[in-house]
Amino acid sequence: MGKSDGRITNRIRVLRFERGEMTQQELADRAGVTRQTINAIEGGKYSPSLEVAFRIARILDTPIDAVFQYGEPEKP
Numbered sequence: 821m822g823k824s825d826g827r828i829t830n831r832i833r834v835l836r837f838e839r840g841e842m843t844q845q846e847l848a849d850r851a852g853v854t855r856q857t858i859n860a861i862e863g864g865k866y867s868p869s870l871e872v873a874f875r876i877a878r879i880l881d882t883p884i885d886a887v888f889q890y891g892e893p894e895k896p
Contacts, residue, residue: 827891828889829864829888830889832847851875
């Protein structure tokens with residue numbers, strides 16, 4: 821996870837519930853990461869690697885840019 825002036829947000833929680841209330845653990849198992857990692861990504865505390873982001877999007881059957889969004893930093 822690198823330092824960034826922008827912010828990556830995501831819709832993982834909403835998409836999990838739209839997919840039959842998939843748990844964080846189910847998503848983690850399928851994506852090959854821990855539940856804590858999914859929790860941190862959902863909460864915006866951690867930005868996943870590109871590989872993990874693509875895996876999550878594929879599991880959720882959603883285009884990656886509909887799962888993750890990059891917000892440009894606000895101008896001072």
